[in-house]
Amino acid sequence: MLYRLPKMNDKRILQEYMQEHYDKEETGISASHGLPASEYADWVEKIQRSASVGEEGWGRYLLYLCFENDKLIGLLSIRYELPQNLTEEIGDIGYGVRPSERNKGYATAMLRYALSVCKEKGKDKVLLGCYKDNLPSVAVIKKCGGVLVAENDNYNEGRISQYYEIKL
Numbered sequence: 001m002l003y004r005l006p007k008m009n010d011k012r013i014l015q016e017y018m019q020e021h022y023d024k025e026e027t028g029i030s031a032s033h034g035l036p037a038s039e040y041a042d043w044v045e046k047i048q049r050s051a052s053v054g055e056e057g058w059g060r061y062l063l064y065l066c067f068e069n070d071k072l073i074g075l076l077s078i079r080y081e082l083p084q085n086l087t088e089e090i091g092d093i094g095y096g097v098r099p100s101e102r103n104k105g106y107a108t109a110m111l112r113y114a115l116s117v118c119k120e121k122g123k124d125k126v127l128l129g130c131y132k133d134n135l136p137s138v139a140v141i142k143k144c145g146g147v148l149v150a151e152n153d154n155y156n157e158g159r160i161s162q163y164y165e166i167k168l
């Protein structure tokens, strides 16, 4: 897979990516860092700035578009400088795969890549959060060595959140 930051001229492929989710009645776009509610140019600037100098309260992070054969497959958020309180709330890594490309191993490959980036950046472990009932995501995390370390229903209307640690 090819991983890179978004550019100004990616607007159309990202609109198509979001539309595919809406066509499947999925309202949220995982790991998009607010793309649906943003002006596209402002969003690209924010993502590029966050990769280079960071964002207040978040540190530097990488939001990568993930391609296979020139097709946008998914989004990958690697938040390798998050403060501990945010790590414990949202986790260090987020990802989403477009509906038509699921169950082909892409998210597993993306998470493995994110783990290698975090290791390169000097981290020795990461924490990942996901809902207990999100069985595909739980499967992806476990395939990459995730060990359940916490569970709670403090966030989002009683849906149980799980937190998995992966040592690097």
Ligand SMILES: CC(C)(COP(=O)(O)OP(=O)(O)OC[C@H]1O[C@@H](n2cnc3c(N)ncnc32)[C@H](O)[C@@H]1OP(=O)(O)O)[C@@H](O)C(=O)NCCC(=O)NCCS
Pocket (backbone or CB within 6 Å): 030, 095, 096, 097, 098, 101, 102, 103, 104, 105, 106, 107, 108, 109, 129, 130, 131, 134, 135, 136, 137, 139, 140, 143
């Ligand atoms: C979660 C998500 C990223 C997984 O992407 P993906 O590319 O399909 O993941 P992979 O193909 O690498 O692996 C999926 C695994 O889930 C398993 N799976 C799929 N549906 C399942 C189900 N209903 N119950 C149990 N396991 C399931 C698959 O069998 C596969 O595991 P396996 O390889 O051991 O067989 C994708 O479903 C998605 O984008 N969902 C919406 C956004 C989201 O939930 N993001 C994560 C937030 S924490």
